[in-house]
Amino acid sequence: MFEPLRPVSRGARIVLGAAFFVLFLAAWSLATFGGLIDGMFLKDPVYTLRIGVDLFAQYGFIKDVGVTVWRVVGGFILAAIVAVPLGILMGAYKPVEAFLEPFVSFARYLPASAFIPLLILWAGVGEAQKLLVIFIGSVFQIVLMVSVSVGSTRRDLVEAAYTLGAEAGGIVRRVMLPGAAPQIAETLRLVLGWAWTYVIVAELVGSSSGIGHMIMDSQRLLDTGQMIFGIVCIGVIGLVSDLIFKWANQRLYPWAF
Amino acid sequence: MGFLSVEAVSKEFPGVRGGAPTRALETTDLRVEDNDFITILGPSGCGKSTLLRIVAGLEAPSTGRVQLDGAPVARPGPDRGMVFQSYTLFPWLTVRDNIRFGARATDARADELIGKVGLRGFENHYPKMLSGGMQQRTALARALANDPKILLLDEPFGALDNQTRALMQELLLGIWEADRKTVLFVTHDIDEAIFMANRVAVMSARPGRIKATLEIDLPHPRHYKMKTTPEFSRYKAEITEQIRVESIRAVAMGAA
Numbered sequence: 001m002f003e004p005l006r007p008v009s010r011g012a013r014i015v016l017g018a019a020f021f022v023l024f025l026a027a028w029s030l031a032t033f034g035g036l037i038d039g040m041f042l043k044d045p046v047y048t049l050r051i052g053v054d055l056f057a058q059y060g061f062i063k064d065v066g067v068t069v070w071r072v073v074g075g076f077i078l079a080a081i082v083a084v085p086l087g088i089l090m091g092a093y094k095p096v097e098a099f100l101e102p103f104v105s106f107a108r109y110l111p112a113s114a115f116i117p118l119l120i121l122w123a124g125v126g127e128a129q130k131l132l133v134i135f136i137g138s139v140f141q142i143v144l145m146v147s148v149s150v151g152s153t154r155r156d157l158v159e160a161a162y163t164l165g166a167e168a169g170g171i172v173r174r175v176m177l178p179g180a181a182p183q184i185a186e187t188l189r190l191v192l193g194w195a196w197t198y199v200i201v202a203e204l205v206g207s208s209s210g211i212g213h214m215i216m217d218s219q220r221l222l223d224t225g226q227m228i229f230g231i232v233c234i235g236v237i238g239l240v241s242d243l244i245f246k247w248a249n250q251r252l253y254p255w256a257f
Numbered sequence: 258m259g260f261l262s263v264e265a266v267s268k269e270f271p272g273v274r275g276g277a278p279t280r281a282l283e284t285t286d287l288r289v290e291d292n293d294f295i296t297i298l299g300p301s302g303c304g305k306s307t308l309l310r311i312v313a314g315l316e317a318p319s320t321g322r323v324q325l326d327g328a329p330v331a332r333p334g335p336d337r338g339m340v341f342q343s344y345t346l347f348p349w350l351t352v353r354d355n356i357r358f359g360a361r362a363t364d365a366r367a368d369e370l371i372g373k374v375g376l377r378g379f380e381n382h383y384p385k386m387l388s389g390g391m392q393q394r395t396a397l398a399r400a401l402a403n404d405p406k407i408l409l410l411d412e413p414f415g416a417l418d419n420q421t422r423a424l425m426q427e428l429l430l431g432i433w434e435a436d437r438k439t440v441l442f443v444t445h446d447i448d449e450a451i452f453m454a455n456r457v458a459v460m461s462a463r464p465g466r467i468k469a470t471l472e473i474d475l476p477h478p479r480h481y482k483m484k485t486t487p488e489f490s491r492y493k494a495e496i497t498e499q500i501r502v503e504s505i506r507a508v509a510m511g512a513a
Contacts, residue, residue: 159315160345160396164403165335165360174358178349255349255383 043225052229061214065233068199068210071127075134076195080188082135083142090143091150091180092172104143112137113201125206130199137198138191145191149183150176182249182256189245196238260439261289261312261407266321268307281307283466284320287458289407292437297467298450298500299460300507305443308465309411312441313339326406335360338405342412344392346384352395353380359403370398373432390421397429407439414449423481426452434478447500448484451475451492459499462507469499 008016025045031037032044043051055061090097090104112133123129153176161175203212211230218226250257268282282304289295299305310316312323314333323330325337338359346355356367371380374394384392393413400408410429414422426449433440444450450457454473461468473492475483483489 154345156341156343156345157347159333160339160341160347161358162315162333163313163335163337163339163409164358164399175347178347181349253349255385 039224040222041224043223043228048225048228048232051223051225052233055214055226055229064210064214065237068203068212068234069237071130071202071210072134072192072195072199074127075131075199076138076188076192078131079135079138079142079191079195083139084146084184087143087146087184088150088172088177088180090147091153092176097147097151100143101147104140108140108144110136110140112198116202116205120206125208130202130207130210133202134195134198138195141191141194142187145187146180146184149180149187153179182253185245185249185252189242189249192241192245193238196234200234260291260293260326261287261441262324263287263308263312264321264324266308266311266318266323268304268311268316269319280464282311283461283464285466287467289439289441291439294433294440294442294453294455295458296442296444296450296454296456297458297460298444298447298496299465300462300500300504301445302463302507303460303465303503304463305445305460305465306411308460309339309409309441309443312407313337313409315339335403336406337409338400338403338407339409339411340393340396340400340413342415344384344389344396344416346387346392346395346399348384351381351383352376352387355384355395356399356402358399361404362399362402366404367398367402370402374398374428388421389417390425393417393425394428397432401432401436401438405438407441410440410442412444413442415444415446422449427481429453430479447493447496451489451496452479452481452484457492457496459496460503462503463510468503471496 028042028045032039032042052061086100090100115136116129116133119129119132123132157175157179158171161171166174199210200212200215203210204216207213207216211234215227215230218224218230264286265284266282266286267280267284270279270281272278285308287295287308297305297308307316311318312325312330314330314337317331330337347358350358353367353371356362356370357364371377374397376391376394376398379387379391384395387395397413414425417425430453432438440453442450442453444453451473456470456472458467458470460466471492475488475492
């Protein structure tokens with residue numbers, strides 16, 4: 001059973017994956033119902049679920065979820081529109097890489113959350129500021145990862161294309177891009193996950209809507225149930241978007257899977 | 258002056274981190290006539306692949322020049338089709354789209370070649386679904402579909418098992434006998450070099466140069482049974498002797 005790299009069946013994979021969620025819930029229940037942790041610090045799962053239903057039914061939480069999703073997707077798409085072409089240029093053309101790579105590597109380490117005070121100063125507390133936080137958090141990561149994917153195109157494929165009469169532009173368009181496309185999609189999937197952490201941070205500060213704002217409000221009321229429900233919500237949305245991305249990648253790039 | 262002429266070509270790779278430069282190919286001359294089939298035979302590391310890559314335009318020679326059909330070779334181009342030892346099909350394209358990749362490939366020609374290399378029924382498969390032999394047959398069809406003036410083959414069957422390799426040799430020979438394309442074929446396999454060629458160019462150990470060329474006067478069409486005839490064995494004995502000296506030199510120099 002524990003032979004290295006031995007594959008598991010599809011059924012077993014689903015059962016094992018679900019089992020951990022069950023285990024997690026069981027540990028949570030044990031800690032709360034068993035009285036190991038005071039209710040003020042951690043509410044039990046049943047209460048959390050009930051308060052979650054209330055949030056949707058009475059407090060219009062779906063609007064907060066919608067606002068947060070739109071911010072993540074909006075900021076992320078803006079970042080992708082700028083970063084993917086730049087990354088492709090950097091990966092394909094070495095002078096462009098030499099020009100941009102040092103700065104992008106430096107900018108990549110600037111924490112997006114540290115920009116929030118500045119961005120509030122520059123862009124106020126509206127939507128533009130939220131989108132900018134996500135944009136700054138994502139754009140440099142995408143540029144660098146796309147550049148690496150494109151730059152690692154197999155040399156022998158490029159040479160084969162040359163001997164078949166391809167020109168420089170054709171090499172980029174017909175060899176480097178299609179070859180790197182699945183990895184680029186995978187990069188976007190990863191960075192979208194990180195964008196979720198930036199949006200919540202952005203919403204914790206100077207915001208009047210969104211999941212992060214709800215969590216912040218709940219803290220003032222000491223309602224750990226609502227806070228945990230908000231966090232779980234993000235997890236669920238993340239899981240769903242991840243599955244959609246994976247499914248789309250496998251449909252778009254059947255040759256790579 | 259031949260169809261392909263390699264004149265005083267040598268190659269030296271610059272040293273890494275200030276080290277001494279590596280001499281990969283000694284000054285070499287080679288003439289190939291139109292419709293000829295030449296094999297270049299040599300021990301590993303002798304520079305035979307470097308020579309082929311220079312003809313392809315993938316490496317620039319340190320000295321000398323290469324001319325094909327009167328025009329100087331400076332960079333890779335569709336007039337020199339190449340099949341590599343490694344599998345170089347584009348993984349995101351189907352067999353048919355791979356064969357159609359070349360700028361001069363047409364649907365009709367691609368279709369004809371799919372039949373010739375025995376890939377009928379696999380046109381819509383992706384490369385990862387194919388065996389090594391099928392991938393190299395696709396690569397051969399892809400190079401031919403672009404209608405090159407010369408076909409450059411860099412140990413194309415080197416990664417295949419013996420049985421598949423023998424079948425591929427016959428397939429390539431059959432296509433050559435029908436089309437009479439000019440072919441330059443690099444190999445380290447003596448049997449393969451004799452069986453395929455009109456002329457075998459034997460290379461010396463690193464840094465290599467062509468030390469002898471041998472006409473192979475065996476009739477066409479050739480059949481695999483030819484490999485057991487006395488004439489074949491005579492050629493083999495002669496070339497084995499030449500290549501043995503070089504292999505021993507190569508091992509002594511630590512190149513093999």
